[in-house]
Amino acid sequence: MSGAWVNGGYAGRGLHGQVVNELGSRIVAGRLKPGESIDLVALEAEFDISRTVLREALKVLAAKGLVDARQKRGTFVRPRTDWQLLDVDVLRWRLASQSTGELLNQLAEVRSFVEPAGARLAALRRDDDDLAALTAALDAMAAADPASPEAVEADLRFHRQLLAASHNELLVSMAAMIEVALAARDSLVHAGNVVRDALPAHRAVVETISAGDPEAAELAMRALLAQAVEDVESVR
Amino acid sequence: MSGAWVNGGYAGRGLHGQVVNELGSRIVAGRLKPGESIDLVALEAEFDISRTVLREALKVLAAKGLVDARQKRGTFVRPRTDWQLLDVDVLRWRLASQSTGELLNQLAEVRSFVEPAGARLAALRRDDDDLAALTAALDAMAAADPASPEAVEADLRFHRQLLAASHNELLVSMAAMIEVALAARDSLVHAGNVVRDALPAHRAVVETISAGDPEAAELAMRALLAQAVEDVESVR
DNA sequence: TTCACAGATATTGTCGTATTTTATGTTTTC
DNA sequence: GAAAACATAAAATACGACAATATCTGTGAA
Numbered sequence: 001m002s003g004a005w006v007n008g009g010y011a012g013r014g015l016h017g018q019v020v021n022e023l024g025s026r027i028v029a030g031r032l033k034p035g036e037s038i039d040l041v042a043l044e045a046e047f048d049i050s051r052t053v054l055r056e057a058l059k060v061l062a063a064k065g066l067v068d069a070r071q072k073r074g075t076f077v078r079p080r081t082d083w084q085l086l087d088v089d090v091l092r093w094r095l096a097s098q099s100t101g102e103l104l105n106q107l108a109e110v111r112s113f114v115e116p117a118g119a120r121l122a123a124l125r126r127d128d129d130d131l132a133a134l135t136a137a138l139d140a141m142a143a144a145d146p147a148s149p150e151a152v153e154a155d156l157r158f159h160r161q162l163l164a165a166s167h168n169e170l171l172v173s174m175a176a177m178i179e180v181a182l183a184a185r186d187s188l189v190h191a192g193n194v195v196r197d198a199l200p201a202h203r204a205v206v207e208t209i210s211a212g213d214p215e216a217a218e219l220a221m222r223a224l225l226a227q228a229v230e231d232v233e234s235v236r
Numbered sequence: 237m238s239g240a241w242v243n244g245g246y247a248g249r250g251l252h253g254q255v256v257n258e259l260g261s262r263i264v265a266g267r268l269k270p271g272e273s274i275d276l277v278a279l280e281a282e283f284d285i286s287r288t289v290l291r292e293a294l295k296v297l298a299a300k301g302l303v304d305a306r307q308k309r310g311t312f313v314r315p316r317t318d319w320q321l322l323d324v325d326v327l328r329w330r331l332a333s334q335s336t337g338e339l340l341n342q343l344a345e346v347r348s349f350v351e352p353a354g355a356r357l358a359a360l361r362r363d364d365d366d367l368a369a370l371t372a373a374l375d376a377m378a379a380a381d382p383a384s385p386e387a388v389e390a391d392l393r394f395h396r397q398l399l400a401a402s403h404n405e406l407l408v409s410m411a412a413m414i415e416v417a418l419a420a421r422d423s424l425v426h427a428g429n430v431v432r433d434a435l436p437a438h439r440a441v442v443e444t445i446s447a448g449d450p451e452a453a454e455l456a457m458r459a460l461l462a463q464a465v466e467d468v469e470s471v472r
Numbered sequence: 473t474t475c476a477c478a479g480a481t482a483t484t485g486t487c488g489t490a491t492t493t494t495a496t497g498t499t500t501t502c
Numbered sequence: 503g504a505a506a507a508c509a510t511a512a513a514a515t516a517c518g519a520c521a522a523t524a525t526c527t528g529t530g531a532a
Binding site: 063085087089106114116117171172173176 | 252288291292295296298299300317319320321322323324325342343345346348349350352353357404405406407408409410412413
């Protein structure tokens with residue numbers, strides 16, 4: 001195990017990264033509860049690491065709002081409302097550990113208004129590079145075997161490029177979040193045939209964006225998402 | 237200067253927090269460019285700190301996607317696309333340093349679809365506590381002198397409570413982002429009289445949410461945001 | 473009994489050094 | 503001559519000891 005993450009998030013390498021990963025998962029999974037104090041000495045012994053390594057790991061978690069250290073009082077898990085839930089790593093830890101269903105619902109809800117808005121803006125602002133990237137992703141989806149990892153990767157790239165075409169950096173950042181959601185959904189459903197069915201809907205989105213019609217683009221994206229929801233439910 | 241942040245984000249205390257703040261600002265402001273290598277020894281000398289403190293500060297920045305350290309190669313500023321732009325601290329650094337106008341536009345754009353969606357969901361899911369909190373914030377807005385910090389604080393609380401009423405944790409997390417935007421906008425405009433005018437619009441939102449009408453709530457929120465945009469433009 | 477002050481103590485914060493890792497240049501062999 | 507194995511060195515990474523400090527506790531006087 002290299003310790004480096006797959007995608008986007010914190011590239012915690014080596015020993016240090018593993019500790020961040022483990023502690024982040026524990027907190028997010030509720031194994032360490034908010035308000036609870038963290039026993040540094042015990043963790044030092046458990047992982048067989050030095051104080052410095054543990055401290056650096058906790059600094060990373062503090063940067064994501066998960067913990068807070070106060071001199072003399074100790075190090076504590078912060079209340080859930082302070083967690084940076086939009087952070088890619090926090091999201092991944094949550095998906096990996098617990099009540100995944102509820103979280104996927106919330107992610108789907110966020111997608112339901114972020115991606116249509118992205119499509120609308122993309123229709124207004126896309127340039128030639130954006131269109132080229134979108135059609136390339138579409139072609140890759142069509143060419144690949146629907147069950148292959150290449151098809152999934154192309155799907156992810158499509159959604160990323162769509163938000164990139166909005167030329168709003170904050171929306172682009174949300175793409176990372178959405179990709180995590182899509183990846184989790186795909187690994188849950190494992191039904192490659194969905195991709196095949198989704199192709200026309202994707203193509204429609206590109207066409208409306210290419211035409212520069214924001215209303216149509218928004219509707220096309222809504223239709224795509226609605227279809228995706230149907231597909232997931234039919235699998236269940 | 238205590239070094240602790242105002243609101244939500246990374247509570248970096250003491251020496252360490254100042255270094256995080258300073259380096260984060262430099263990167264985000266373009267003083268340290270993506271791809272550029274960071275000279276740890278020079279920074280150690282500049283801030284007169286030990287290797288450990290600098291390392292911990294860089295770990296925090298790595299957690300936010302701003303830098304990456306590879307053994308033997310060095311520590312580098314990561315490409316802008318890897319930055320976690322939704323992170324509250326990154327946002328604050330960006331607002332404090334550079335092309336604030338462009339960023340505020342992007343934030344307004346995000347608000348334009350996030351808050352209406354939040355209002356819609358709030359109308360469907362709000363409970364008695366949510367309504368009480370919303371009306372309390374409303375009353376506080378009405379009672380306070382429009383130019384006072386209390387009025388601004390009540391306004392922020394209103395928008396936070398609104399997204400909280402959506403009962404979607406990811407949306408609640410976006411509240412932190414929106415609050416930063418609102419605070420920056422207010423400090424830019426400094427026009428308290430806007431708040432007085434905005435009261436009826438806020439009240440309308442609460443009423444539609446209280447009535448449990450998602451369509452009306454979404455429209456009322458759109459109207460509120462449109463009015464806010466007008467007000468800002470009229471000040472210019 | 474209550475309040476205030478001062479010292480003890482436990483815990484985080486900081487430092488300088490040793491170790492590990494790994495990209496790069498060098499040599500050796502086929 | 504090319505490729506692969508190997509040595510080198512530069513940089514991040516890990517370590518243990520020491521310093522700083524906020525909180526708690528105990529004592530004294532009002």
